[in-house]
Every structure is written in structure tokens, then in C-alpha cells.
Amino acid sequence: MSGEREIVRIQVDLVCDKNCEACEKFFDCRDPYKYQVYERRRMDIVRERMSKVRHKVMVIAGKGGTGKSTLTVNLSAGMAMKGYKVGILDQDFDGPCIPKMFGLSGGLYLGDTGIIPRVYEPLGIKIVSTGMVIDADEPLTWYHELRRGATEEFLAHVDWQELDYLFIDLPPGTSSDNVNILQHLPDLSGAILVTVPSLVSQGVARRAGVLALKADVEILGVVENMSGFACPHCGEVSYILREGGGRKLAEELEAPFLGAVPLDPRMSECCDEGVPFIYKYPDSPVSKLLLGMCEEINKALEAKGR
Amino acid sequence: MSGEREIVRIQVDLVCDKNCEACEKFFDCRDPYKYQVYERRRMDIVRERMSKVRHKVMVIAGKGGTGKSTLTVNLSAGMAMKGYKVGILDQDFDGPCIPKMFGLSGGLYLGDTGIIPRVYEPLGIKIVSTGMVIDADEPLTWYHELRRGATEEFLAHVDWQELDYLFIDLPPGTSSDNVNILQHLPDLSGAILVTVPSLVSQGVARRAGVLALKADVEILGVVENMSGFACPHCGEVSYILREGGGRKLAEELEAPFLGAVPLDPRMSECCDEGVPFIYKYPDSPVSKLLLGMCEEINKALEAKGR
Numbered sequence: 001m002s003g004e005r006e007i008v009r010i011q012v013d014l015v016c017d018k019n020c021e022a023c024e025k026f027f028d029c030r031d032p033y034k035y036q037v038y039e040r041r042r043m044d045i046v047r048e049r050m051s052k053v054r055h056k057v058m059v060i061a062g063k064g065g066t067g068k069s070t071l072t073v074n075l076s077a078g079m080a081m082k083g084y085k086v087g088i089l090d091q092d093f094d095g096p097c098i099p100k101m102f103g104l105s106g107g108l109y110l111g112d113t114g115i116i117p118r119v120y121e122p123l124g125i126k127i128v129s130t131g132m133v134i135d136a137d138e139p140l141t142w143y144h145e146l147r148r149g150a151t152e153e154f155l156a157h158v159d160w161q162e163l164d165y166l167f168i169d170l171p172p173g174t175s176s177d178n179v180n181i182l183q184h185l186p187d188l189s190g191a192i193l194v195t196v197p198s199l200v201s202q203g204v205a206r207r208a209g210v211l212a213l214k215a216d217v218e219i220l221g222v223v224e225n226m227s228g229f230a231c232p233h234c235g236e237v238s239y240i241l242r243e244g245g246g247r248k249l250a251e252e253l254e255a256p257f258l259g260a261v262p263l264d265p266r267m268s269e270c271c272d273e274g275v276p277f278i279y280k281y282p283d284s285p286v287s288k289l290l291l292g293m294c295e296e297i298n299k300a301l302e303a304k305g306r
Numbered sequence: 307m308s309g310e311r312e313i314v315r316i317q318v319d320l321v322c323d324k325n326c327e328a329c330e331k332f333f334d335c336r337d338p339y340k341y342q343v344y345e346r347r348r349m350d351i352v353r354e355r356m357s358k359v360r361h362k363v364m365v366i367a368g369k370g371g372t373g374k375s376t377l378t379v380n381l382s383a384g385m386a387m388k389g390y391k392v393g394i395l396d397q398d399f400d401g402p403c404i405p406k407m408f409g410l411s412g413g414l415y416l417g418d419t420g421i422i423p424r425v426y427e428p429l430g431i432k433i434v435s436t437g438m439v440i441d442a443d444e445p446l447t448w449y450h451e452l453r454r455g456a457t458e459e460f461l462a463h464v465d466w467q468e469l470d471y472l473f474i475d476l477p478p479g480t481s482s483d484n485v486n487i488l489q490h491l492p493d494l495s496g497a498i499l500v501t502v503p504s505l506v507s508q509g510v511a512r513r514a515g516v517l518a519l520k521a522d523v524e525i526l527g528v529v530e531n532m533s534g535f536a537c538p539h540c541g542e543v544s545y546i547l548r549e550g551g552g553r554k555l556a557e558e559l560e561a562p563f564l565g566a567v568p569l570d571p572r573m574s575e576c577c578d579e580g581v582p583f584i585y586k587y588p589d590s591p592v593s594k595l596l597l598g599m600c601e602e603i604n605k606a607l608e609a610k611g612r
Contacts, residue, residue, distance in 0.1 A: 062445075063401050064370005064478040065502070094479040095369050095510035136509060139368075139480040139517035144449035147481075172370040172478045173400040174445040175453075196371070199578040203442060204401035211445035229535065229546060236539035240546075241574045268547045272505040 045156040047186050053087070053163040055301050057220065058181055061194040062208030063201050064172035067225040067261075068194050069097040070271055071290075072169040075192070077276035078287075078294040080123035084164035087117060087126040089154055091181060092171035093147060094140050096131030103274020108132045114159040123279065128158050144176045151180040174211050182215040189301055190220035193255065197227050197245035209253045220297055221258035222250035229263040237262075256300070258293045261286060351462040353492050359393070359469045361607050363526065364487055367500040368514030369507050370478035373531040373567075374500050375403040376577055377596075378475040381498070383582035384593075384600040386429035390470035393423060393432040395460055397487060398477035399453060400446050402437030409580020414438045420465035429585065434464050450482045457486040480517050488521040495607055496526035499561065503533050503551035515559045526603055527564035528556035535569040543568075562606070564599045567592060 016023075016031075019041070023029070050056065059072045072088060080086045090098035099105065102120040104127065109116050117126035130150070134140060142150070160166065168185070171177050182188070191212045195205035209219055224246020230237045240263065250257035264286050270277040278287045322329075322337075325347070329335070356362065365378045378394060386392045396404040405411065408426040410433065415422050423432035436456070440446060448456070466472065474491070477483050488494070497518045501511040515525055530552020536543050546569065556563035570592050576583040584593045 063403075064372075066371055069506075094481055095513065097369075097506045097510065100506050100509060137512060137516055139513040139520070141481050141485050141517070143482055175400055175447050176449055176482075179447050198574050200375075200403045200406050203406060204403065206443060207401065207445040210443055211447070214445070229544070231537035231540060231542060232544060233542035234537060234540035236537060238535070238538060238571055240535060240569050240571045242571075242578065263546050265544055265546045265548075268504050272548065 042152055042156055043184070043186075046152065046184060049156060049158070049160060050166075050186055053160060053166045055164060055189040056166045056168065056185055056187065057189055057297070058091075058168040058170055058185075058191045058212075058217070059194065060170045060178065060191050060208045060212060061201075061205055062172065062174055063195070063204035066194045066196050066201060066205070069101060069169050070267060070277075071192070071194055071223060071225060071261075072167050073098065073101045073271070073276050074278045074287075074290050075294055075297070076125055076165070076167050077123055077279045078291050079165050079298070080125050081279065081282070081291070082294060082298075085124070085162060087160050087163045087166045088128070089158075089166060089168045090127065090129030090131065091151065091154075091168050091177050093130045093142060093150060093177065094171065096129045096134075097271075098127060098129050098169055099131040101271045101274060102127060102276070104132070106132065111159060114157045115154075116159055123276075126160060126163070128154055147176045148180045148184070151177070151184055155185060174207050178208065178211060182212070182217060188217050190218040192258070192297070193219050193222045193249070193253070194225050195222065195246050195249055197224055197239065197242040197260075199242070199245065201241075202245045202249045205249055206252065209249070209255070213253070219253055219255035220300055221256040221293070222246050222253070223258045223293065224260040226263050227260035232265070256296070258296060259289050261289060348458055348462055349490070349492075352458065352490065355462060355464070355466060356472075356492055359466060359472045361470060361495040362472045362474065362491055362493065363495055363603070364397075364474045364476055364491075364497045364518070364523070365500065366476045366484065366497050366514045366518060367507075367511055368478065368480055369501070369510035372500045372502050372507060372511070375407060375475050376573060376583075377498070377500055377529060377531060377567075378473050379404065379407045379577070379582050380584045380593075380596050381600055381603070382431055382471070382473050383429055383585045384597050385471050385604070386431050387585065387588070387597070388600060388604075391430065391468060393466050393469045393472045394434070395464075395472060395474045396433070396435030396437065397457065397460075397474050397483050399436045399448060399456060399483065400477065402435045402440075403577075404433060404435045404475060405437040407577045407580060408433060408582070410438070412438065417465060420463045421460075422465055429582075432466060432469070434460055453482045454486045454490070457483070458490055461491060480513050484514065484517060488518070488523060494523050496524040498564070498603070499525050499528045499555070499559070500531050501528065501552050501555055503530055503545065503548040503566075505548070505551065507547075508551045508555045511555055512558065515555070515561070519559070525559055525561035526606055527562045527599070528552050528559070529564045529599065530566040532569050533566035538571070562602070564602060565595050567595060 117128045382392045423434045553563045
């Protein structure tokens with residue numbers, strides 16, 4: 001019995017073409033090398049898919065509710081309005097907001113070349129999110145390994161095709177999902193770090209920024225979100241969540257400061273309606289500011305040839 | 307050699323008093339039962355510590371940045387102002403905000419009876435947070451098992467002593483940290499579910515609510531936070547993040563609606579200063595609303611005798 005097993009192992013070794021995924025002996029093979037090969041093969045597929053994406057930009061904050069998703073939606077739409085081919089990977093598996101913010105409902109489908117992203121038609125933005133595969137009332141309780149598998153799946157088996165920009169919207173925190181992207185997405189172009197002005201938010205955002213820097217991912221810029229609110233009745237500006245925190249954080253991390261985005265009730269309305277604010281109100285001051293950020297991100301990445 | 311091992315196993319079996327933590331053969335013992343016993347022993351310690359805490363209330367939202375921590379701080383302070391003995395477990399390991407919101411810096415110390423919580427002196431609130439043990443610039447990258455260990459450590463080895471209320475401030479998401487509390491905190495009294503008014507936030511909050519209900523934890527109430535902003539200049543109220551979402555969510559989940567807390571710039575100021583808003587401005591309308599919520603939570607729990 002033990003001799004038979006030995007023979008199988010030798011046979012596998014002899015005919016092994018390292019193409020484990022396609023191997024008919026996959027489940028018989030006990031060679032520990034198989035798993036490494038399988039892992040490497042999967043990373044090869046990720047690398048191949050991602051080689052067609054020019055700029056991969058993660059949107060991080062550490063803290064929740066700073067407007068990462070809203071900013072991802074609007075920067076993506078801004079880039080698309082400038083003529084770039086854009087995709088979004090919604091890496092917030094537990095609380096996916098991106099599909100709703102584009103008014104997309106329904107699932108993801110498998111084509112001949114992999115999972116086909118959903119498209120926000122008016123701007124041709126390709127989107128993949130767990131919000132498209134999980135029931136609206138179903139809480140996800142995935143731990144680290146499952147989350148890592150999902151990240152790899154979205155990078156390896158989605159047919160993104162050629163893209164100028166892939167924005168990755170990260171969930172709050174600095175653990176599993178952040179680490180998985182930092183480890184498994186090759187040639188990440190950089191990170192956009194979002195904070196609200198308060199000191200408390202900066203403290204958490206700094207941790208997320210430090211993690212990106214530890215992984216040798218450049219911070220392309222810091223955005224201060226929810227900064228100031230102009231009363232639509234009298235025009236007086238109130239700094240509800242304080243002010244100045246974004247610029248301070250950018251200085252501390254020696255990263256460019258991309259600007260302070262004021263609060264605008266129409267922003268939240270647009271998210272609920274499923275239309276990017278920048279697309280619906282292209283002439284508003286906030287949209288002009290956001291388009292300016294797109295320009296700066298673009299210039300910074302082009303200058304680096306990344 | 308194999309005979310010797312067998313003898314050790316038998317000896318362990320013979321003298322085993324199931325007190326694995328104190329056992330001198332802990333690392334020699336290969337009995338799989340050891341791990342179960344160890345686990346059970348740890349849960350016994352948790353149960354013993356937690357038996358001295360009358361009400362254990364988790365504050366959840368699914369989504370980040372809805373004001374879970376701010377609400378935890380102010381409900382805790384409100385309860386303490388009513389004369390209750392209150393503790394807070396900051397279960398947001400990656401982005402702990404609670405210490406800063408109470409103006410507490412510095413570490414946690416080990417006493418004869420376990421880890422000694424830090425105390426917010428003016429109100430005697432006992433607080434434990436990873437923010438007290440991790441450097442401000444150090445991002446945590448803990449995966450599921452480590453997070454579970456930390457939760458158990460904070461429940462089992464912190465000398466909370468007698469408390470009327472232990473509030474647990476949960477991070478965004480519905481996975482590791484939420485599940486760990488739901489699984490490892492015995493006799494959880496209920497959950498406070500926080501949402502901002504927008505549809506997008508409700509969608510995520512609903513998932514967190516459904517998870518609590520699946521674990522047989524009652525939703526004591528839904529709070530709509532950041533609901534409306536009265537311009538300090540002209541008094542006109544703007545609904546920056548929309549309105550009505552909290553009540554709608556409460557109806558959907560058949561839970562009480564505890565009220566809508568308006569935006570107030572002084573709230574964010576207080577968080578950054580390290581003083582609970584409700585304690586600094588006890589006569590403001592927002593504080594009265596929050597004190598009313600404390601009353602309702604208290605009544606609901608007393609009525610149930612939990």
C-alpha cells in the first residue's frame with residue numbers, strides 16, 4: 001500500500017508540467033510542491049490580467065465613513081469623462097456600496113474569458129463587487145483566508161480587459177483586505193488616502209497610510225473630505241467636522257495634498273440615486289475640484305511612467 | 307520510543323484535573339481533549355468576569371463613520387451621569403478612537419487580578435482599547451484568530467469588576483470582530499444599531515442588524531446619526547446626508563427607533579478635545595436627546611430583567 005503511493009508520487013513527478021490547475025491528478029497528487037505551483041500559477045494569472053491595466057490605484061482611509069466609496073465613484077467617473085477606460089474593484093466585501101452608487105442591481109455572470117464585470121453604461125465604467133453576488137440582507141462573515149481567496153478571484157478571474165485605471169475601494173481597517181491587496185496586486189501604482197478633518201480620523205488614517213508605505217506603495221495624495229458646509233440658505237460656511245486635518249496629514253506623511261472637498265447635500269442624494277455627482281453636476285465647484293484631482297493623479301502617474 | 311510516549315499520555319490522563327492553564331505538563335500533553343478543556347476553561351473565566359456585568363450592549367453599524375464611537379462615548383457618559391457604573395470595550399482594534407475621545411493617553415497595566423482598565427476620572431468610566439497598547443503610528447494587521455484571541459483576552463483577563471453597563475464599540479464590517487463578540491460574550495443584552503440617514507448606509511447597517519438577529523441578539527434600538535444640520539448663522543436646517551433612514555430601518559427590522567441625532571460641530575470638537583459632549587454641554591438639545599436614549603435603553607433592559 002505504501003509502495004503504491006510511492007509510485008503515484010514518482011509518476012506525478014515524471015509527467016508534471018507544473019500546470020496544476022489543468023492536471024487530472026490534482027487531487028491525487030500529494031507533492032507539497034503542488035500547492036506552491038498552484039499558488040504561483042494563480043499569481044501568474046493575476047499578473048497576466050493586471051498587465052493590461054495601466055494604473056492600479058487603491059483608495060484607503062483606515063477609518064470608515066470618510067467617503068472612500070463616494071470618492072472612488074467620482075474620481076472614476078471623472079477619469080472616464082476625460083476619456084480613460086476605467087474599472088472599479090469594490091474590495092469592501094462586508095459593506096459594498098459601489099453598485100448602489102451607480103444604480104446597478106443584479107448579479108455577475110461568467111463568460112468564456114472569465115467573470116464579466118457589470119458596466120455603468122453612460123461612462124463605460126466596469127465594476128465588480130460582492131454587492132452583485134450576495135443577497136442584500138445577507139451579512140458576510142468571511143475570515144482572512146476566504147477574503148484572500150475572493151481578492152485573488154476578482155483579480156485573476158475577472159475579464160477586466162484593457163484599462164487605463166483600476167480603482168480599488170478598500171474597506172475600513174488595516175488588516176485582511178488591505179494586506180491582501182498589498183500582497184496580491186502586482187505593480188500597484190499608488191494609494192489615495194482619504195480623511196475627514198477631525199483629529200480622531202487623522203489618527204486612524206495615518207495608520208492606513210503607514211501600512212501602504214511599509215508595503216512600498218506610494219501615497220499619490222491625501223484628500224480631506226467632508227470639509228466645511230456652505231449653508232444653502234445664507235451661504236455661511238460651517239466646519240462641522242473641523243478643518244485642516246487633511247493638509248496636516250499630508251505634511252506628516254510627506255505626500256501631496258489633493259484638496260479639501262466640502263460637504264454638499266447633493267453628493268449624498270446622488271449616491272442614493274445611483275448617479276455620480278461629478279457626471280450629474282459637472283459644472284459645480286466640487287466637481288471642478290474633483291476633476292482637478294483626476295488631473296493631478298494622472299500627471300503624477302504619467303510622470304513616473306507607471 | 308513510542309512506548310514512552312504512550313506512558314506520558316496515560317499519566318496525563320490519570321492525574322488530569324482539567325485545569326490545563328495551571329498544568330505543569332501543558333506542553334507535553336498531546337491529548338486533543340486538552341485544547342477543548344483549555345478553551346472551555348477560558349470561556350469559564352470569561353463567564354465569571356462577565357457575570358459581574360449587568361448589561362452588555364454592543365454598538366454596531368456595519369458601515370464605518372456613522373458615529374458608533376461618538377455614540378458609545380456619549381451613551382456611556384450619559385449612563386455614568388445617571389449614576390451607573392460603566393465600562394467600554396473598544397473592539398475596533400485597527401482604528402481605535404475611544405481613548406482619544408476621552409483624552410486618555412498611555413498604556414494598560416497588569417495588576418494582581420488581571421489587566422486594569424484605564425479610567426476616565428470625571429465619570430469613573432473604565433476603558434480598554436488596543437489604542438492603549440499599540441503605538442499611534444503602528445498599523446495592526448491581525449487576521450481572524452489573533453482578533454479572536456484579543457477579544458477573549460479583553461473579556462477574560464481584564465479586571466472589569468462590578469459594572470452596570472459594558473458598552474462594546476464594534477468596528478465596521480460584519481466579519482471577524484462582530485462574530486467574535488457574538489460568539490464569545492455570554493448573555494449579550496442587546497445591540498444599538500447606528501446608521502446615517504442615506505440609503506447606502508441603511509443597506510450596510512441592515513446586514514449588521516441581520517447578523518445580530520441571527521445570533522439571537524436583540525436590537526435594543528436604531529439611532530439615526532448625523533441627521534440634519536442647523537446653520538449656526540441663520541438657523542436653517544439642512545439634511546446633508548438625507549433624512550428618515552433610521553426610522554425606516556427600525557421599521558424593517560421591527561426594532562424601536564431611538565431618535566435622530568442632528569449634526570453639531572461641537573460634537574467633533576469634543577471628540578478631538580477628549581471630553582464627552584453630553585458631559586460638557588448637558589443642557590444642549592442633543593444631550594437631552596441622548597440622555598433620553600439612555601433612559602429608554604435602561605427601561606427596556608430592566609423590563610426584561612437582563
